[in-house]
Amino acid sequence: MSFKAADLIYLLPLLVLAVSGMLLVLAEAFYRGKDRAALMGLAVAGAVAAAVSSIVVYRQLAPGEVKPLLSNMLLADRFGYALTALFSVVTALAAMVAPAHQRAHGWVHGEYYGVLLLSAAGMAMLALAGNLVTVFLGIETMSIGVYVLCGLRRRSRRGNEAAMKYFLMGAFATGFLLYGIALIYGAAGTMAFAGIEDGKAFTLAERLVDSPNRGLVVAGILLLVVAFGFKLAAVPFHMWAPDAYEGAPTPVTAFMAAAVKAAATAAAIRVFAYGMGGDILAYGNFGWASPMVVIAAVTITLGNIAAIRQDNIKRVLAYSSISHGGVILVGLAALGLGSGTAQTSLMYYLIAYSLTTMGAFAVVAYVGSRDNERLHIDDWAGLAARHPAAALAMTVCLLSLGGMPPTGGFFAKFYVFKSAMEAHDQQLLWLVIIGVVNSAISIYYYLRIVTAMYFRDSKGAFEPSRSAPLAFVMAVCPLIILEMGVMPGFWLKLGL
Amino acid sequence: MRTSLVRLVTGLAVVAIALVAALSLTGGVAAAQPAERAPGAAPAPTAQPGTAPRGTAPRIQIVDGAAKPAAAPAAGTPAPRIEDPRARDVINSNGPAMAVLFWIFALGMIGGAIFVITRRNMIAAVMGMVGTFFAVAGLYMMLYASFLAVIQMLVYAGAIMVLFVFVIMILNRPEDEPWGLVGLPGKILAGIALAYLTFRLGSLLASVKAPADALLAPPPVVVPPGAPTDAPTLYDWGSTAGVGWNLFNEYLFPFEAVSILLLVAVVGAIAIARPLKADDDDAAEGDAAAGEAS
Amino acid sequence: MNSVVTHIGYGHFLVLSAILFAIGVVGVLIRRNALIVMMSIELMLNAANIAIITFARMHGDVGGHxxxxxxxxxxxxxxxVGxxxxxxxxxxxxxxxxxxxxxLKY
Incomplete structure (x- = not known):
């Protein structure tokens, strides 16, 4: 095996996340202060350092250059490092949301920060994965971290229940993922997406196409689609998501909705587009795109319809995130069906979606106070009169989630649907129509929250959980979303 | 509880008796061994690291310079019977002994698994699980995964199941109703669908096409020599040394990355399961002291 | 005797793993006790492991181990954690x- 010290630079973001996570775990053990704000500072510093180092490595690589590392376990390319930077930034934001919420709701646990960064290291593995083994490990590191984060608010029965449900569903999905990997391995004889064996270059896709056991390939792909359906909360496999999102502490929900979903998407892109790309595996006899198209259509529609019926803001956002998962699947299907712009569109979509969700949940964390989380929509009545800035931030985020023009959310959906139109033979046209119709429907429930904030009178005084880092998150997310909406050019070049 | 233990012991005894009977019937596993060895050719030193071509080399020859007496007799018995079609079998049996063993392990595994999902008593379920794990370890042995077989027993049967037993001790209450019978029609439908899918998957897997040389004994793991003049070292396929060499070369990254995962699990499990203090805000202070003490 | 019984091929191990996987799935779906559900998930992972090791043997790739x-x-x-x-x-x-x-319901 060839391992050069110079290759270590490509591992830098991953190492920074892991090492700062370990430092945080140590710091928590020896920390004596009452609140954990200093730990938050260390966590943010670590995550920002990881983001900076991924940008540095990103700039080292030429567009389109893919470097396999460590016996094809990792693929270093611009796509991976852009995503790593995104995950690190979202992790930093999730760390900044936490202290105010922890103080307000009495779950001051310093483990939050350590586990957060270690689970972000798992996400970085997913973004850089070049092997089904790395995908499996990354998904597990991330998921186990998030199960822990869900259950950290130990006095809350809802928190425990959310952790339990999320854990059982996630572990169940892991079983499917692993069996799918096993079958793919059986068909191909390798788990690396590409590599060199006996002096000959090979790719997983070629091996699968040439495999004498085509049945294994089909079954393996189906199992993988099911597993990623669970992780992305796509509709037949979404039942855990609303409960887990509602019961988890709000900063954790923000992290789950923003980063975990984006990381699962990254893994799906790596597995399906990099590992099993090409015409034959995406459609035709094998076809991972076909089940994905169906799941996407159902997910967008049912997610929206269920969101309309909700009164709890966290559940509304949960169902909205399910519906957004459907749009992500549209992008994935387009990627499989030969659309040239799908990957950059998905990248843009992930950035816009993650920051929007993070902003929205930050406002949710801000509005609640001790013994009164204010999760019902009626509790938000009159927010604009008392706290206009928070209401404005929430409005921008909701408009972006609904895909309204001046925001990043608009271009995100626009570009994904546009790339779906470019798919082979325009066979995704019907899906695009469903998506656009659903975007229109979704405006209803987003505007319902906006109306409550602006046009109804408040029932009592708000006692928001104030803190400078939280205010920073609430300010910076909408600003970036607006910037993405006004000047999308820069962000569209990142996915190459 | 007692009855299930009695049943378990009886079951183990039956398995042991069947094992002994099967072994004596055919002269034992040892007699079946020579068939798996290729014609006693000298190790063909391919400089390529990884695994040598199948059937070209004896399975274990050079072990770290220091002469191991155990390896000598193995090298001394050449085995010309590789061309015998009966020897071309995945578990390399040329008699019914291995087949009998396979069926014993298969039955033990399935029986244990069914035991797990049907028992009302959780300890009984755990015992079924242990049985399953032992049977799975036996199957690993048949697939030449001797290192993993041992790990399977140590980690699964030894550690994970003990963890389960501890938690059962903490919970210490029987299940009210073992079966979730709400929505029975849906579950019957799901059962039919699952049975169908399993049948399809099973028939798919039953007819799996293996590469032409897959029925020969697995090739040794070839480790390139430190100095160019030395011969490469050959390790048994699936032995500790063979798996270890692979683990620290090809699987170096997963091996290191799994440590992050274990750290998350350890920290997280303690953070969640630690006893509650009077108030979580107070608990934060107590935690710092506890961290110092440990 | 029937060769399916006496000659054990890769298919035998793989079918066994599929059956174990199915038993695990059934356990997850029908049992209400969270502990048993977790054990059933362990069964699923073990089934996948058997398949992986069988395929490793089949391809002569010790990486599967x-x-x-x-x-x-x-x-x-x-x-x-669970x-x-x-x-x-x-x-x-x-x-x-x-x-x-x-x-956590509506």
Whole structure:
């Protein structure tokens, strides 16, 4: 095996996340202060350092250059490092949301920060994965971290229940993922997406196409689609998501909705587009795109319809995130069906979606106070009169989630649907129509929250959980979303 | 509880008796061994690291310079019977002994698994699980995964199941109703669908096409020599040394990355399961002291 | 005797793993006790491990063994966290019946 010290630079973001996570775990053990704000500072510093180092490595690589590392376990390319930077930034934001919420709701646990960064290291593995083994490990590191984060608010029965449900569903999905990997391995004889064996270059896709056991390939792909359906909360496999999102502490929900979903998407892109790309595996006899198209259509529609019926803001956002998962699947299907712009569109979509969700949940964390989380929509009545800035931030985020023009959310959906139109033979046209119709429907429930904030009178005084880092998150997310909406050019070049 | 233990012991005894009977019937596993060895050719030193071509080399020859007496007799018995079609079998049996063993392990595994999902008593379920794990370890042995077989027993049967037993001790209450019978029609439908899918998957897997040389004994793991003049070292396929060499070369990254995962699990499990203090805000202070003490 | 019985091929091991996987799925779906559900998930992971090791033998790739080892480590970590969550849930409500965990519904 060839391992050069110079290759270590490509591992830098991953190492920074892991090492700062370990430092945080140590710091928590020896920390004596009452609140954990200093730990938050260390966590943010670590995550920002990881983001900076991924940008540095990103700039080292030429567009389109893919470097396999460590016996094809990792693929270093611009796509991976852009995503790593995104995950690190979202992790930093999730760390900044936490202290105010922890103080307000009495779950001051310093483990939050350590586990957060270690689970972000798992996400970085997913973004850089070049092997089904790395995908499996990354998904597990991330998921186990998030199960822990869900259950950290130990006095809350809802928190425990959310952790339990999320854990059982996630572990169940892991079983499917692993069996799918096993079958793919059986068909191909390798788990690396590409590599060199006996002096000959090979790719997983070629091996699968040439495999004498085509049945294994089909079954393996189906199992993988099911597993990623669970992780992305796509509709037949979404039942855990609303409960887990509602019961988890709000900063954790923000992290789950923003980063975990984006990381699962990254893994799906790596597995399906990099590992099993090409015409034959995406459609035709094998076809991972076909089940994905169906799941996407159902997910967008049912997610929206269920969101309309909700009164709890966290559940509304949960169902909205399910519906957004459907749009992500549209992008994935387009990627499989030969659309040239799908990957950059998905990248843009992930950035816009993650920051929007993070902003929205930050406002949710801000509005609640001790013994009164204010999760019902009626509790938000009159927010604009008392706290206009928070209401404005929430409005921008909701408009972006609904895909309204001046925001990043608009271009995100626009570009994904546009790339779906470019798919082979325009066979995704019907899906695009469903998506656009659903975007229109979704405006209803987003505007319902906006109306409550602006046009109804408040029932009592708000006692928001104030803190400078939280205010920073609430300010910076909408600003970036607006910037993405006004000047999308820069962000569209990142996915190459 | 007692009855299930009695049943378990009886079951183990039956398995042991069947094992002994099967072994004596055919002269034992040892007699079946020579068939798996290729014609006693000298190790063909391919400089390529990884695994040598199948059937070209004896399975274990050079072990770290220091002469191991155990390896000598193995090298001394050449085995010309590789061309015998009966020897071309995945578990390399040329008699019914291995087949009998396979069926014993298969039955033990399935029986244990069914035991797990049907028992009302959780300890009984755990015992079924242990049985399953032992049977799975036996199957690993048949697939030449001797290192993993041992790990399977140590980690699964030894550690994970003990963890389960501890938690059962903490919970210490029987299940009210073992079966979730709400929505029975849906579950019957799901059962039919699952049975169908399993049948399809099973028939798919039953007819799996293996590469032409897959029925020969697995090739040794070839480790390139430190100095160019030395011969490469050959390790048994699936032995500790063979798996270890692979683990620290090809699987170096997963091996290191799994440590992050274990750290998350350890920290997280303690953070969640630690006893509650009077108030979580107070608990934060107590935690710092506890961290110092440990 | 029938050669399917006496000559054990790769198909035997793989079918066995499929059956074990199906039993695990059934256990997850029908049992209400969270502990048994977790054990059923372990059965599923073991089934996948058997398949991986069979395929490793079939392709003569010892890498499959390393992966199986990683899977065992992951399973152990998952069990540790899962049991911790289970203990926390039990502390709050004195039962671990997944069908009765309905605080989070609409």
């Amino acid at each position: 390393s992966f199986a080892l990683v899977v065992i480590a992951v399973a152990a970590a998952e069990v540790a 049991l911790a969550i289970l203990v926390a849930v039990f502390r709050g409500r004195r039962h671990i019946d997944v069908d009765r965990m309905t605080t």
